[in-house]
Every structure is written in C-alpha cells, then in structure tokens.
Amino acid sequence: MTAIIIEDMPQALAALQADLASFCPDVRIIGTAGGVVEAAKLLRDKQPDLLFLDIMLGDGTSFDILEIVPDIKSELIFITASDEFAVRAFRFAAVDYLLKPVDGELLKAAVGRAKARRGTQNTASLDLLKQTIRKPGELPDRISLHTSENIVVARISDIIRCEADSNNTRFIFDGGQKSVFVTKTLKHYEKLLDGHDFVRVHQSHLVNFRHVVEFKKIDSGYLRLTNGDEVPVASRKRGEVVELLR
Template structure:
C-alpha cells in the first residue's frame, strides 16, 4: 500500500518509518514536513494511505485533508493530543494513534487497513452516519478517560448496561460510554446484534454455545467466556431468528 508520512517532526517521521519496517505491504513512497509539501506529494505520488499528524505549522492535518482534490487517501492520524479524536472520526479516519505510538496499537491499525481493503466501505458524511444503522463492518469512536479507540463493531461481542452507561466488551478492553442500551439497540443491525435481556445486547457471531435455562430461557456462552442469559420472552424471538 503506497504510503505517505506527514509530520513536522523529523524524529517522529523516522520513528514511524522504523515501526513500519516489519509490514512489507506498507510501501513508504515519501514524507512531508507540512501540509503544502504533502499536497504536492499527494498529487505526484498518489498514495493510498496517509500517516498524518494534526498540529503542524501552517495548515493542520484537517485543513490538509480538506484541500485534497479528488479522492482522498485512507488516513491514520498520529498525534500527541487526544482532544481531536472525535473530529478525526468525522473525517472517516481508519485509526487515531497517540504518540508515542504503541507497537500493539500500530499492529491493530495495520490490521484495520488490511480489512478495509478486503471489505471496502462507502464513505458517508457525519450527518449520514448519525442516522444510518450500524453493522459489523462500521467503526465507532470510543473514549474512556485517557484512552481512546477506533473499534470495528464486529469486534464488540457484548454491550452491557451499567446505569446511564454501556460497557463495551472487545479484545481485553471494557470501556464505558455514556449511552443507554435502548439508544444503542436502535442504531445496531438486528441481524447481528440481539437484545438478550434488559441489561445485555450480544453479537450473534460471537456465540459459542447455547443451553436451555430456567423458566424457558436460554444461556449463551460467547467466545471469550462471557455467559449471558436470554430471557424467556427474548428466547422465543431468538429461536425464530436462528431457525431455518
């Protein structure tokens, strides 16, 4: 994947190049120290991917993206500041890496690039995104305290109500978001996400085992070991949904 690194700090560019060395599919075709240099190189080199800093002399990273004519490359933001993460999401970024860049987070970002090539998605505006039903290939921005993630919904195996918050279960992470479970249920694709009971929405693709449970309910075990009870009322819907 033809890649351009845009960062005003030479040491940061060199460090990123070093971190990217193990990824043979990432071909670094150039680097730029500011937006003006980057625009020239984008026009000349036609990169497919930008690793883009946000705060730079002159135009910032967002202004650079707004100045690109024609189809924009995919973008992974690299920055020392987490306050721009929500705005980065509006630009449909693949990921948002905080400096100093963590090796595992970079690995996740590269994996997301590979998946985006296998499952290309139609770009949508922020307003469109606010209305559309979210499926397993959509990404969501999650911030909990000082940590933030771009998470592909298909990786989230369980949504758990915690009062006015919802806990998301993905990988070994369990961040809280200020949302109600009912609000999330309205946004999620019902072919993939099922309301098991008052407190839980499960990802059907993560079910490993189903057992009969008390009072006509069901007990499902998700990959990773979570055990969730499907209420008797929801068990009827579940059986209808999962039957031929």
C-alpha cells in the same frame, strides 16, 4: 502497500519510519511531508495505499490537506498526541488513530485493518471527526457505526437503546430505522455515550433516557420505551433508575 507520512516533527517521523520497517515490512514509504502545502503538492503526484496524518501541522491541520486534495483514495491513519478529547472524537467517528509515541503492535493492527477495508474510506466519518475536533467544548450529536457491510453515521438522539450480544452491540433507532449491529462491546459505547443521557440499566442494556415512557414495578422493574420495547432493570440498578425518573 505504499505509504506517505505527513508529520512535521523530525523525531516523530523517524520513529514512525523505523516502526513501519520493523512491524510492517510490507509497507513501502514513497514520500514524506512536513506541512499542508508540501503534502498537497506531494499528493497531487502520488496516491499511496496508506496515508499517515499528524493532525496538527506547522501551517495548518491534516483536514486542510483533505480539503485541498479532496480526491484522495488512500486509507487514512491519523497520528495524535495523547489528548483525551481528541481520542474521544476519533472514537465517535470510528476513524483509525494512533497515539504518540506509536506502539508497534497497535501500528501493525491499524495497518491490518486498513488492508481489510481498502477502498471503503467514508467521508461522513471524516466530516464527523473534523467537526468534533474543531468544537472541543461541545459534545458531538452524531456517531459513526461500522458494520460488516457499511458505515452508518447516526444521530445520537435517534438511538433508543443499545443491546449487548456477546462482545457485540446492536443499536435500535427511533422512527423505524433498521437496527445496526457493531462488533464492539456495550461497555465501549457506555463510556463513549457518557453525557448523552444514556444509562446502563442492565448488563445487556444501555438505554437513552429521553426515550423512556414508563417504569413498570414488576420484579426489579422494566422500562417501556417510545418504540414499545420493554427493557429489564437489574435489581442493583433499580434505585438509580427510580431516582433518575423522579
């Protein structure tokens, strides 16, 4: 695979080049750039298989590059500093990212994922990432869900509940939308959706409390939701659920 690196810090650029040589020897670097203008000129002449993008550049951001050169077909891997909000934004958008300093094994894994999904870069996920990054004081109102077949960008308010299926998660939506099956754990989404009125009421169930209609006091309890589903409440969660409903 061919690659171009957009990075404005010489030390970080050299480190990434060395890591690619060590951990991804089948990746050939065909160009580098240190800013928006330089990158845009380079990408008009060359279209690599992989594009590594530092977010913050001296003359703008990597999103500016994507707007100037909108027909980029490369698989994108973003490089970011260890910023808690930025990391959360990447997780909401389900876009590949690496933290500085880059870990070699994680780099290898990211390149492997890029190979597997070659040609399926989703503009909706990138738009969601851009909006979330640019509004650090706001919780995102959408989430990007990658399935084995496609990428679904869904409104968080439309999610009624999430259900664990081994190490995978099934999303059930309002309005008769088809459920979505994602190969990430329920725990991952429990953390990600913190602050959006989602409550883990059972080992296998994460519920959007805005869709709760009724609490049935049978056994440890059941929640009836707006779509008619009934979800069991774990005995250790009963007190918390009752308090929230009050």
